[in-house]
Amino acid sequence: MLSIIEIHHQMKQGATAPYLCSADDGKKYVIKRQRAGFEGCIKEWLFGKLGHYFGLPIPCCELVYVDRSLLEYNDTYQFEIGEGMAFGSEHIPDLQEVNYQILQSLPPNTLKDLYVFDYWIRNADRNLTALSGNPNLFYKQSTLEVIVLDHNLAFDSSFMQEQHRQLHLGSTFWPPQIDYDIQQKYEQRMQNSIGFWQEIIAGIPDDWKYEVNDFDGLINQIKLILNEYQNENFWEELK
16 A cells, blocks of 8 residues: 655646645655545546556556645645545656647547547546637647546536537547447457456445445446447447
8 A cells, every 4th residue: 555655735737636745655646535525536546447458548546545644734635635545646747738739749549549438438528629628638748648637527427429529639530430340449448448347446445435325336337337338329329
C-alpha cells in the first residue's frame, strides 16, 4: 500500500478538488477522495483500470493512503480529502489540455479508441467542438502523446449515442461505417479488459464501499452495461 507523505497543492483544473501529492514510492500523484465523492472514486478506479487494459494511454492508477496527521491543521484538507484510502493517478508533468485546433495533429487511432471506449462505459464527459467543450484529454507538447484523464462521470444514465456522435472529441475520426474486422478487433479488446474485472473490483477499498448506497447493485449494473458489447445492437449504434 502506498502512503501520501506530503500534500503540495490543489490542481487548477477539476471540480472534484484533485490534489498533487508525493507518495512514499518517490512519485507524485494527483489524488481524489472526499470532495470527489466515493462513487466518483469507484468509477475513477474501475474505468481507469479498465481503460488501461483496453489499451488507452491512462496514467498508472493507485490506491494511496492519506493519514490524519497530514490533515489535522488544515480544515480544507479535512473537508476535501479526509483520512483514508484515496484514488491516485500518477502525475505526468508539463501537460497541455487538448483544444479544437490541436485535434487534427493527435494520433487518430487513439482518438478512435477513445470514442469507442467512452461509448462502452457511457461517458458523456469528453466533449469538444469548435465552440466549446470539456475534453478531459491532455497532450505533451514535445511529442503530441495524449494522456486520458477523468472517468468519475462515466456510467451516465442520461447518456445518448446521438449526442456522443455529435460532441465527442473523437467523433470526426470515427468512420461512417465499420466493417467486421474493426468490430472484431474492439470486441476482443473489450473481452480482454473484462477478463480483469474481478481483480479490479477486489481492489476497491472498503471505506469507499460503505459510503455508497447499494454498492453491489452499482457494480452489477455497471457489469451489465459493459457486457452489452456482446449484443449486435451495441455495434449497430456505432455504425
